Amino acid sequence: MTKIIDGKAVAKKVNDQTAEAVTELVAQGVQPGIAVIIVGEDPASQIYVRNKNRKALKLGMHSVVRQLPVTTTQEELLAIIAEYNADRSIHGILVQSPLPKQINEPLITRAIDPKKDVDGFHPENVGKLITNYPGHYPVAxxxxxxxxxxxxxxxxxxxxxxxxxxxxxxxxxxxxxxxxxxxxxxxxxxxxxxxxxxxxxxxxxxxxxxxxxxxxxxxxxxxxxxxxxxxxxxxxxxxxxxxxxxxxxxxxxxxxxxxxxxxxxMTIATLMQTTVELAKWSDAK
Amino acid sequence: MTKIIDGKAVAKKVNDQTAEAVTELVAQGVQPGIAVIIVGEDPASQIYVRNKNRKALKLGMHSVVRQLPVTTTQEELLAIIAEYNADRSIHGILVQSPLPKQINEPLITRAIDPKKDVDGFHPENVGKLITNYPGHYPVAxxxxxxxxxxxxxxxxxxxxxxxxxxxxxxxxxxxxxxxxxxxxxxxxxxxxxxxxxxxxxxxxxxxxxxxxxxxxxxxxxxxxxxxxxxxxxxxxxxxxxxxxxxxxxxxxxxxxxxxxxxxxxMTIATLMQTTVELAKWSDAK
Structure with missing residues (x-):
């Protein structure tokens, strides 16, 4: 008999663990923080970003949504990423796909500090996953x-x-x-x-x-x-x-x-889980 | 009818192209340089390293073999890698495997500047290969x-x-x-x-x-x-x-x-080919 995998139930379990981990970190003086950068008004992306923000706040995290116009240049986006790379209240940075054509997506992926790469898309983190590298790093x-x-x-x-x-x-x-x-x-x-x-x-x-x-x-x-x-x-x-x-x-x-x-x-629950881990592994602690 | 792949003939073709590329780079004032670091006296490794050095010299490249004692500490090895990372006459750095037990091999792999990672083992270069990243990078x-x-x-x-x-x-x-x-x-x-x-x-x-x-x-x-x-x-x-x-x-x-x-x-011919490419891609040019 086929069993149906209940993604909602597993996600709830992960979220409960995440909420607990957030409480522990806050008690230590660190509130896990995520910054989501969105360029343009793609309706599906808007919904994803809203859901991520809502979930982060619900779990007791610090959450920033940075809405940028569709005309944003690559240089402007790189400057904003650099800002969050340096911001000690932010442990995970996510740039929502798709990006407008004037922006070189691989370059953006690589501009995020690998330690804040909550999507796990930075080549260094991909390489660590592939080589089963020891230690902590984010995974997609x-x-x-x-x-x-x-x-x-x-x-x-x-x-x-x-x-x-x-x-x-x-x-x-x-x-x-x-x-x-x-x-x-x-x-x-x-x-x-x-x-x-x-x-x-x-x-x-x-x-x-x-x-x-x-x-x-x-x-x-x-x-x-x-x-x-x-x-x-x-x-x-x-x-x-x-x-x-x-x-x-x-x-x-x-x-x-x-x-x-x-x-x-599961994807959004895991994103939150990863953000909290990045906060735990960060030097900020 | 089975055809046998003649690795020597293909390697010769690659080496001929490499020798030509070296001549061109030298004319531009850049002699491609490779540094091979070997820790200990493993006989097979000694042979490999000697062959690499001989081939590099034969192709007109600058070649350094750095023989270290088997008692070398991780800190000493890291310091030597840092030295070659900074050395503008060296475009490719290779640390010969296996390494003695006191040395953390993944850490060493990651200490080499990805732009000089002639083996292509640095997680960043592995990640670029996996994601089919645009642009130039070394591949194993x-x-x-x-x-x-x-x-x-x-x-x-x-x-x-x-x-x-x-x-x-x-x-x-x-x-x-x-x-x-x-x-x-x-x-x-x-x-x-x-x-x-x-x-x-x-x-x-x-x-x-x-x-x-x-x-x-x-x-x-x-x-x-x-x-x-x-x-x-x-x-x-x-x-x-x-x-x-x-x-x-x-x-x-x-x-x-x-x-x-x-x-x-083919492996040694490709190593030489990669070294020359790293020289070509380097800022030193």
Whole structure:
């Protein structure tokens, strides 16, 4: 019988731990602080940023939202990042994607102090994850949140076959690295992969992060597999749905995340968790 | 009919280009310089270092070998790295592995200026490779040399199935990243992989980097596959051999590297190529 992974419940558990950690840090004189910088008025981004801010405040954190006009230059944005890099009340800096065309996104990613890189996208932090570097560093929140869910549901990873579909810096590549570090055998599939559905069907753990509505359905899933759907797509009626056709998949999978209520709530909870960790690891303490 | 990849011939071609690039840079007043630091008297390391030095001098480069006693402390080694980081006559710094136990290897890797990180092991450079970051940065020489060989032999990668066995920072992980960036679908297998031989047999391009003598033989290879053997093992008679049983493999593979004469010569040629590139990219020019 398929079990549905309750992302909301796991996120609540993470948030409860985060709230506790914030209380402890505040007692030590450090209030974890996050700065979210948003350039332009993209409606989806506005909603994300509002939700992040609300959650941070609810957890007792210091939260700054810096709204910039769509005409902001690269130099202006770099100057604002430098400001937060130097600001001891801010432990995590996030620049909301997408950015307008006049701004070189990789350059911005690299301008954030790696110790305040709450998204874990700085090449130095990506490199540390890939090389399983000792010590503390931030890891991309969506894949890290997925690892938390897998652990919560006692999904065995060592020696298992994992397939990650999608090779983004935000999800696919760090997801593959985390699964490799956990001793799974990982195949990273993508838009150029041939026989994609046959590859998907080899997976004991299947993570789909493509943005293609219902790319994967029940026939592409190994019976009993754990299926993680990172999609946040809209169906023809405008309803939120995933990269996996949940209705057919849930008859085959052993464990599956729904959309909404699966990966989504975990990402924001993990972002908050990471911010608090950055505060804990910072010299400011 | 199986074709044998002639690593020596490709390495010669790379070296010829490197010698030309050195001549051009010298004419501009910059002599590319490499510093190799070796701690202790490990005999294999001594040979590698001597070969690197000889090759660098032969190509017209400035080459320094810094031999340190096995009792060198971490602080002493860090001070020497700082010295070469500041030395404008040195464009590439390499600390020979293995290091004695009193030295924290990841810390050393990170102490080298990323712009002089001729091995490409600094987390920032690894992160750039993984994220396919725009611009110039060094990439680990063994996998990069393999990419050069694959290109030289017109091996198609896009859409192909690649299996990399071994997940080291030096070979397996950067190899997987390079193949993913070239649009192959990559499976990264390792010591915890179940059904390893069956996984190997799915590969159109198979890269074996485990240090286990003859781990893979002809029966584990897809007919017509390209097989790259990174092993530098010794058989029971002390003869140099690979991770692939060449005799049985050559009847099945479409293309295969021998050991010796395959990957080995490419690694040192690529190291020299990278040093010259670092000189070209440096502010010193």
């Amino acid at each position: 929140n969506t894949p890290r949140g997925i690892m938390t869910m897998l652990k919560e549901y006692n999904v065995e990873l060592a020696g298992k076959t994992a397939v990650v579909i999608g090779r983004s810096t935000i999800v696919g590549k760090p997801m593959a690295a985390l699964l490799t570090n956990a001793n799974a055998t990982v195949t990273l599939a993508h838009s150029r992969t041939r026989h994609l559905k046959a590859v998907a069907k080899t997976a004991d753990i299947l993570v789909v992060a493509t943005g293609i509505t219902h790319l994967i359905n029940g026939a592409d899933i190994k019976p009993g597999a754990t299926v993680i759907d990172v999609g946040m797509d809209r169906d023809e009626n405008g309803k939120l749905t995933g990269d996996v056709d949940f209705d057919s998949a849930q008859d085959v999978a052993g464990l599956i995340t729904p959309v909404p209520g699966g990966v989504g709530p | 020489n063994t996998p990069r040399g393999i990419m050069t060989m694959l290109k030289e032999y017109n091996v198609e990668l896009a859409g192909k199935t690649a299996v990399v066995i071994g997940r080291s920072t030096i070979v397996g992980k950067p190899m997987a990243a390079l193949l993913t960036n070239a649009n192959a679908t990559v499976t990264l297998a390792h010591s915890r992989t179940r059904h390893l031989k069956a996984v190997a047999k799915t590969a159109d391009i198979l890269v074996v980097a485990t240090g286990i003598t003859h781990l893979i033989n002809g029966a584990d290879i897809k007919p017509g596959a390209t097989v790259i053997d990174v092993g530098m093992d010794r058989d029971e008679n002390g003869k140099l051999t690979g991770d692939v049983d060449f005799d049985s493999a050559q009847d099945v593979a479409g293309l295969i590297t021998p050991v010796p004469g395959g990957v080995g010569p």
